Amino acid sequence: MSSIGTGYDLSVTTFSPDGRVFQIEYAAKAVDNSGTVIGIKCKDGIVLGVEKLITSKMMLPGSNRRIHSVHRHSGMAVAGLAADGRQIVARAKAEATQYDGVYGEAIPLKELAGRVANYVHLCTLYWWLRPFGCGVILGGYDRDGPQLYMIEPSGISYRYFGAAIGKGKQAAKTN
Amino acid sequence: MEPGLNDLNEPHSMGTTIIGVTYNGGVVLGADSRTSTGMYVANRASDKISQLTDNVYVCRSGSAADSQVLSDYVRYFLHQHTIQLGQPATVKVAANLVRLISYNNKNMLQTGLIVGGWDKYEGGKIYGIPLGGTIVEQPFAIGGSGSSYLYGFFDQAWKEGMTKEEAEQLVVKAVSLAIARDGASGGVVRTVTINSEGVTRNFYPGDTLPLWHEELPAQNSLLDILSAPSPEPMST
Numbered sequence: 001m002s003s004i005g006t007g008y009d010l011s012v013t014t015f016s017p018d019g020r021v022f023q024i025e026y027a028a029k030a031v032d033n034s035g036t037v038i039g040i041k042c043k044d045g046i047v048l049g050v051e052k053l054i055t056s057k058m059m060l061p062g063s064n065r066r067i068h069s070v071h072r073h074s075g076m077a078v079a080g081l082a083a084d085g086r087q088i089v090a091r092a093k094a095e096a097t098q099y100d101g102v103y104g105e106a107i108p109l110k111e112l113a114g115r116v117a118n119y120v121h122l123c124t125l126y127w128w129l130r131p132f133g134c135g136v137i138l139g140g141y142d143r144d145g146p147q148l149y150m151i152e153p154s155g156i157s158y159r160y161f162g163a164a165i166g167k168g169k170q171a172a173k174t175n
Numbered sequence: 176m177e178p179g180l181n182d183l184n185e186p187h188s189m190g191t192t193i194i195g196v197t198y199n200g201g202v203v204l205g206a207d208s209r210t211s212t213g214m215y216v217a218n219r220a221s222d223k224i225s226q227l228t229d230n231v232y233v234c235r236s237g238s239a240a241d242s243q244v245l246s247d248y249v250r251y252f253l254h255q256h257t258i259q260l261g262q263p264a265t266v267k268v269a270a271n272l273v274r275l276i277s278y279n280n281k282n283m284l285q286t287g288l289i290v291g292g293w294d295k296y297e298g299g300k301i302y303g304i305p306l307g308g309t310i311v312e313q314p315f316a317i318g319g320s321g322s323s324y325l326y327g328f329f330d331q332a333w334k335e336g337m338t339k340e341e342a343e344q345l346v347v348k349a350v351s352l353a354i355a356r357d358g359a360s361g362g363v364v365r366t367v368t369i370n371s372e373g374v375t376r377n378f379y380p381g382d383t384l385p386l387w388h389e390e391l392p393a394q395n396s397l398l399d400i401l402s403a404p405s406p407e408p409m410s411t
Contacts, residue, residue, distance in 0.1 A: 104271030108260065143296050
């Protein structure tokens with residue numbers, strides 16, 4: 001599927017004549033070309049897995065962590081541009097601790113996913129910001145049990161019981 | 176007469192006795208109904224138990240204005256929180272919001288509160304939030320000037336796992352004991368019972384409350400003696 005958006009793909013604030021924002025689609029491509037990330041919701045918890053990418057033999061094993069804890073009850077696995085992912089994780093951590101400071105309880109996963117999605121979407125609204133080049137799988141355990149959310153570069157967030165992003169996502173999904 | 180006139184300019188304060196008690200399945204909140212400005216009773220039938228959400232109520236004591244404004248703010252924040260969350264707020268969250276405002280404005284506020292309610296995760300819960308803005312989760316809490324007279328009483332009378340009726344009777348008895356001894360508490364006893372089935376408000380006027388040690392029975396006027404029938408003449 002070649003989607004050439006000549007002229008309509010220079011800025012995230014431009015719609016194409018057929019109603020697409022190409023910059024966001026290109027951001028999604030950055031995610032598709034990266035290492036696979038999988039998340040599964042089980043009866044009693046969440047499992048997150050990432051493909052270990054060893055770009056050089058000199059790299060220390062255990063570096064390039066792509067699964068991060070967000071709060072006592074939640075964690076995030078990142079696919080795509082690693083530096084962008086760090087920003088999203090930092091934002092999620094900040095939202096979670098701020099909620100805890102105000103309401104005195106751990107942030108419900110639905111609320112956290114909504115806030116992260118809002119933040120990711122925010123960066124698709126201004127010409128002087130570029131969209132995040134990473135997708136995130138957010139998993140956690142709150143009062144309503146284990147939950148799994150996926151947030152795409154467009155800012156869309158859905159709840160899943162199984163999700164995969166990255167190069168091997170089709171293969172993972174068929175399995 | 177000077178002291179009497181000055182009273183009218185004093186800020187409204189609720190001397191008060193407030194109580195919150197958990198029982199097997201919910202909570203019972205209770206309070207007296209006296210609001211005083213100095214020695215004058217500004218309102219003898221006030222309602223000190225305010226609603227925060229459908230399932231969480233708060234007993235207010237101390238400055239009437241401060242406690243009203245605080246509970247207005249918390250009601251507003253909780254309403255927004257409920258909409259965002261998509262389900263009723265928990266008692267813990269309500270209590271934490273009260274605590275946040277109380278603590279951050281401790282220099283300006285003078286109000287002690289008891290937050291009580293029922294939610295589907297934790298059941299019935301009582302949180303005491305006294306003057307400085309600490310938050311303490313307790314099986315029962317007492318507050319206000321009248322509570323000084325109830326500490327020993329509750330140590331002896333409170334039991335784990337009471338029924339709804341036992342808990343309500345305990346609260347009414349306690350408030351009426353405090354009213355008997357504390358000049359700043361009086362009027363009627365109001366209770367609010369919250370459980371999985373909903374909220375029930377009750378009202379116990381003064382004449383339904385028992386009389387305690389050395390309390391005189393209420394009488395309209397000693398002039399009643401005059402209108403009483405004259406005694407039968409004695410016969411030998």
